[in-house]
Amino acid sequence: MKESHIFLFILFCISTSSFSQEFRLVGSVLDQDKNPIVFANVLLLKTTDSTIVNGTSTDDKGAFIFNSIGMGEYLLKASYIENVSKYKAVNISSDFDAGALIIKESQQLDEVVVTYEKPRLERKVDRLVFNVEKTALADGNIWELLQQTPTVNVVNGVITIKGNRNIGILINGRKINIPESDIINLLSGSSASNVEAIEVITNPPLKYSAEGGMLIDIKMKKNLVAGYNGAIFNNFIQGVFAKNTTGTDHFFKGKKTSFSVNYSFSNDKRISRYTDITNFSENATPASMWTSNQDLTTRRKRHNLSAFFDYDIDDKNALSLSTINVFNPKLNQFSFSETLINNMGGSLFSSFNTINDSDQKQTNTSFYADWVHKLKKQGAEISFGSHFTYYDSKKGQDLDTDFFDDNGNQTGENDFITQSNQKINLYNIETDYITPLGKSTRLKAGLRYAGINSESTISQEGFDRNQPGINPTEAGVFTYDESIYAAYTSFDGKWDLWSLKTGLRAEYTETKGELDTGNGPNEISYLEFFPSIAVQYIPSKKHQYQLSYFRRIERPRYNRINPFQQFISNNSVAEGNPDLLPGTRNWVSAEYTLNRDYSIALFYLKWNNPYRQQTFQDNTNNLLRFISMNIESNSGYGIDLTINKDISKAWGFYLFLxxxxxxxxxxxxxxxxxxxxxxxxxxxxxxxxFTFLKDRSLVTDLNFAYYAPRVRGNARTDSYNYLDFRLRKTFWNKNASASFGVQDIFNQGNRFTSRNYLNQNNSTLHRQENRLVTIGFRYKFGNTRIRGNKKSKRVEERRRI
Known part of the structure; x- marks a missing residue:
């Protein structure tokens, strides 16, 4: 233990890292008589496509400041009421004074419309940026948005990127530390209208934990200029049952503070249907065929609440506080399954019906605090961050089974109840240090500690233990503690034609799992290293080359470690595994892009010791067992082809193969x-x-996906496809929008999975609510108008940029 601490300290002391140099840009905004204009809006834009880089407002002396601006060429523009300055080009290679931007009151803008749109896709050295503001998806929720994000796939509620399943989710750079199932709850209750971009990070920065493979950073909108605005929204979905989400968003930005709060309430009901067919065998010979049809109905009420607060204490210090919360006060799952037992000739032996009724309450709340202090050396800073997540789940289950003979006469029953609880506390503290090494590079290093405490309890009673295969834990308490000590060093640089990000991260992990009815604690400790490198070469605007490699780790999810058995029906049981081990993954890819529109990539994946939830049939006890376990390896190689092309001003086209x-x-x-x-x-x-109408206020998206047959663990899944359509119209000076869409128009999204090898012969058909009609509405209110100097008193307040 002490040796690991010494090693981490040494690694921190010698760590090196670099990024592009950052500078300060200052200036002022004056009227035509050289008087300062107070609360004028100032925008900093890229010269290449006029996209907004940052925004601010002038102080009581008409001055403005942009901090932490990267080296490059930009445009400055100031506005006040409906008057604007001319664009001013600035070339940033050091701290820069842009001088005065002049706003003339006599400018007439009634016949002038200035528009700028970010490209839908942007490729950076370690990520793909999907700008979503101008899509028809903006009136939906973030979960729907992710399903349409390039390179991102969602299969049975699991997010994958290029075959990688363990994907981390961030919001504005902050990792969301909640179970996978709650990710859907959080994102499906959050409006996509708040999202500015989705960043698919294929080679994650070493600042983040080595856990998982790739990252998705959801960039939420912020007020770039001083003022307030808010919105209310509603998203209605009709499938077999109705689902509805209502919410409100609020944004405020002052001279030193910015604050946003988002709340939504969802009330939905959905159904999933499963058909399991299992051919159980005796002495390696098929003996009986069990066909189970299950209808699972889920009713859920959910509250989502998130808030972000930023405070610029002074020129050197900034504080950020945030909280992300998901509350499920009522989650009911009711399933009815009928199982027919036939001989291999098709004659009925017997049958049984199972009712599984469960009620669950969940609380998931996270808090983040970050402080950044800028050092005397230009571009150097030190930061401290902390995080705490509390997760509490309480689930009561009533499972009743009735048995019948071949004539339909009841022969017996097996009724029992289960109460399971899980509490998880996650917390971490970290510090990062950045210092420039030159004009285009900088050094970065950091230390991090993360702690996890989990306690799971279960009580099960009422079993008829004469039934074959019934042997669950009557009662038990399982505790799991994990400590992770990490240090990293990385070097990033950007030159005329090259960009580079590289470094090394080390993590020392200690785990301890203990079942109170077991033989003693299970303790594991290990030290792992995680190198990473990403190189981008752009010899011209036409050609772009990228090479990437990283090594990552996947630790078992906490709900998979629990050793308890929980029955789904009388012959199907889910089992955790406290002996699960972490898996490590190596990933390498090479990519070429032509004209920013066409891209081809080769990739290779080698994953040792990954864990899966495997389905095995127990031919002795006639059980289907869903077991969490490590498999030996997962390896793959392939090719990706991307075409991202604006066919015309009204038609944007994206293909990923x-x-x-x-x-x-x-x-x-x-x-x-x-x-x-x-x-x-x-x-x-x-x-x-597609974009229609002269004011570009009508947009539609038509999305098609086809998934070929694939393998996972011991299972194979057949192909499936879906076609989605969505339309969005803005009106009332773009303060309101309405949308309409249909998901999986032809209802082709059902999944069929089979497991056929040795003495295993079973399959599952999953039919969920694929075809959904969606209706969304959003209305924005408030403004970014603030009373400024005395000149504003002579005119009526108007909407500002």
Whole structure:
């Protein structure tokens, strides 16, 4: 333990890292008589496409300041009421005084419309940026938005990127530390109208934990200029049942403070249908066929609340506070399943029906605090951050089973109840240090400690233990503690034609899991290193080359470690595994882009010891067991093709085609043999965005996806596809918008999965509410108008930029 601490301290002391140099840009805004204009809005824009880089407002002396501006060429523009200055070009290579921007009151803008739009896709050295403001998806929720994000795929509620499943979710750079199932709850209750861009980070910065593979950073909108605005929204979805989300957003920015709060309430009901067919065998010979049809109805009431507060204490210090919360006061899942037991000739032996009724309450609340202090050396800073997450889940379950003979006469019953609780506390503290090494590079290093405390309890009673295979834990308490000590060093640089990000992260982990009815604690400790490098070469505007490599770790999810059995029906049971081990993943890719529109990439993945939830049939006790376990390896290689093209001013086209070979090696539960599940697979994503009307107030998106057959662990899933359509219209001076859409128009999104090898012969057909009609509405209110100097008293307040 002490040696690990010494090692981390040494690594921190010698760590090196670099980024592009940052500078300060100052200036003033004056009227035509050289008088200062108070509360004028000042925008800093890129020269290439006029997209906004930052925004601010002038103080009581008409002065403005932009801090932490990267080296490059920019445009400055000031506005006040409906009068604007001329654009002023600035070339930033050091601290710069732009002088005065002059606003003339006599300017007439009634016949002039200045528009600028970010490109829908932007490629950076370590990420892909998807700008979503101008899409028809803006009136939906963020979960729907993710499903349409380039390179991102959602399969059965699991996010994947280029075959990687363990994806981290960030909001404005802050990691969301909640279980995978709650990610859907959080994002499906959050309006996409608040999102400025989705950043798909394919080579994550070493500042972040080595946990997982790639990251998705959801960039929320912020007020760039002083003022207040808010919005109310409603999103209605009709499938088999209705689902509705209502919410409100509020944004405020002052001279030193900015604050936003977002709240939504969701009330929905949905149904999923499953058909499981299992051919159980005796002495390696098929003996009976069990066909189970299950209807699972979920009713949920959910509150989402998030708030972000930023305060510039002075020129050297800034404080950020934020909180992200998901509350589920009522979550009911009711399932009815009917299982028919036939001989292999098709004659009915017997049957049983199971009712599984569960009620659950969940609380998930997270708090973040960050402080940044700028050092005397230009561009150097030190920062401190902390985070705490509290998760509490209480679930009561009533499972009743009735047995019948071949004539339909009841022969017995098995009724029992289960009460399970889980509490998780996650917390971390970290510090980061940045110092420039030159005009285009800087050094970065950091230390981090993360702690996890989890306690799970279960009580189960009422079992008829004469039923075959019934042997769950009657009562138990399982505690799991984890400590992670980390240090990193990285070097980033940007030159005329090259960009580079590289570094090394080390993590020392200690875990302790203990079941009160077990034989003692299970303790593990290990030290792992995680190198990373990303190189981008742009010899001209026409050609772009990228090379990327990283190594990451995947630690088991806390709900997968719990050792308890929980029955889904009388012959299907889910089991945790306290002996799960972490898996490590290596990823390398090479990419070429032509004219920013066409891209081709080759990639290779090697994943050792990943964990999966595997389905095994127990032929002795006629059970289906859903077990969390490590498999031997997952490896794959393939090619990605991307076309992102504006066919015209009104039509944007995006195509993503991936073809890859994937091999998953797993150990058979009965024989211990290592088997291989290999398949050439792939998928196609085709998105079309259309803009109509002279004021570009009507936009539509038409999205198609096809997924070829694929493998995962011991299972294979057949192909499926879907076609989505969405339309959005803005009106009332773009203060309101309404949208209409249909998801999976032809209802082709059902999944069929099979497991056929050795003595395993079973399949699952999952039919969920795929075809959904969505209706959204959003109305913005408030303004960014603030009374300034005395001249503003002579005119009526008007909407500002």
């Amino acid at each position: 991936s073809a890859y070979n994937n091999e998953e090696r797993f150990r058979d539960l009965d024989t211990g043999r290592i088997l291989s599940n290999e398949l050439w697979s792939g998928f196609i994503r085709l998105n079309n965005g």
